[in-house]
Amino acid sequence: xxxxxxxxxxxxxxxxxxxxxxxFLDRLxxxxxxxxxxxxxxxxxxxxxxxxxxxxxRMISGIGAGDGAEVMRFPPGMSRAVFERSGYLKSFPxxxxxxxxxxxxEADHAGLLACLDAGEDWTGDQAATDIVLTPAAxxxxxxxxxxxxxxxxxxxxxDLQSYCFRREPSLxxxxxxxxxxxxxxxxxxxxxxxxxxxxxxxxxxxxIRDLRLPLAIDVANDxxxxxxxxxxxxxxxxxxxxxxxxxPVNSLDKPTACLSFNYHxxxxxxxxxLRQADGAVAHTACVGFGMERITLALLRHHGLDxxxxxxxxxxxxxx
Amino acid sequence: xxxAHDIRExxxxxxxxxxLVDQIxxxxxxxxxxxxxxxxVQLMLALEQRFDIEFPDxxxxxxxxxxxxxxxxxxxxxxxxSAA
Numbered sequence: 001x002x003x004x005x006x007x008x009x010x011x012x013x014x015x016x017x018x019x020x021x022x023x024f025l026d027r028l029x030x031x032x033x034x035x036x037x038x039x040x041x042x043x044x045x046x047x048x049x050x051x052x053x054x055x056x057x058r059m060i061s062g063i064g065a066g067d068g069a070e071v072m073r074f075p076p077g078m079s080r081a082v083f084e085r086s087g088y089l090k091s092f093p094x095x096x097x098x099x100x101x102x103x104x105x106e107a108d109h110a111g112l113l114a115c116l117d118a119g120e121d122w123t124g125d126q127a128a129t130d131i132v133l134t135p136a137a138x139x140x141x142x143x144x145x146x147x148x149x150x151x152x153x154x155x156x157x158x159d160l161q162s163y164c165f166r167r168e169p170s171l172x173x174x175x176x177x178x179x180x181x182x183x184x185x186x187x188x189x190x191x192x193x194x195x196x197x198x199x200x201x202x203x204x205x206x207x208i209r210d211l212r213l214p215l216a217i218d219v220a221n222d223x224x225x226x227x228x229x230x231x232x233x234x235x236x237x238x239x240x241x242x243x244x245x246x247x248p249v250n251s252l253d254k255p256t257a258c259l260s261f262n263y264h265x266x267x268x269x270x271x272x273x274l275r276q277a278d279g280a281v282a283h284t285a286c287v288g289f290g291m292e293r294i295t296l297a298l299l300r301h302h303g304l305d306x307x308x309x310x311x312x313x314x315x316x317x318x319x
Numbered sequence: 320x321x322x323a324h325d326i327r328e329x330x331x332x333x334x335x336x337x338x339l340v341d342q343i344x345x346x347x348x349x350x351x352x353x354x355x356x357x358x359x360v361q362l363m364l365a366l367e368q369r370f371d372i373e374f375p376d377x378x379x380x381x382x383x384x385x386x387x388x389x390x391x392x393x394x395x396x397x398x399x400x401s402a403a
Binding site for chain 2: 227230231236238
């Protein structure tokens, strides 16, 4: 875990191309794999792109198939009350997305339309609803798990996938504002959840090797906000709570985290009063897969024509 | 030298440590005593306000705030740099 990529990057101009050369994002648009919406980081996906996402999703399911995870799927919006209690705003206020809706009366509606016609701000009567955009697939899960009472002795394991939102507009195709995150979430004793994380560190590495992508696993930190966030980030790194599996996609210097392996200690257990069988506060851990990021890594390394990908990769995905 | 009492006063207002502050020795690890990550951020901000300082980035870590002795040492390095 020294940050050295495990095998040579065998394609050219991974680092910033000359200004005249189409960027990777341009080429994805030109090939029709991604579709422009007019907003950076918000894209449509083609059938070919989705076929890769689906294949990666099946691959992950296959790797975890023997673990008996309980499958749950949530929409990309979650309860605002749950979101507020989760602590997300303490750490990432700048990334959060809230759902607002028109809450005025008829006269206000006329005013809204007048503003719209005049090209003025029409959002004055928009008010926050009880829904926020899901920032990570596991956020809706914890209170529901806690409602079931103490965990059984063997703990619990969940399988999640959701579109997630993070407000960070970027021209890097790997930093989308709305993207899919697949997760396995383990709840139990510290030993149980750390063993889970260790097993997925090995499985994740094997998975990405099977896809013939260069990788490096590094200690990491979440993008906590502000000066307080720098302290949280330093603490997270010092305690080895987060690891990321990185693949160079946009550049070698700033590789892209395609998988992350997170030990939350008792953060969510304490927040949601989630208990182990013996009454102690539960610990949690998760492995997260950036579905678009893995897909983009495959496209970057194996080319935009899926039919020309190495046979072993195609067999692993679609065989 | 900063009196331990001044640091304990700040700890006494920290949500994680307030109930235990009289039982914490100079070298007890505050994180072992229940100081959470967010609690350590609140402690950092409270110390900045109490002593009218700003911790530089390289001191924003667990070690700086892990014991009363380390907090004093960190504060003194900022308040009395010439004595270092």
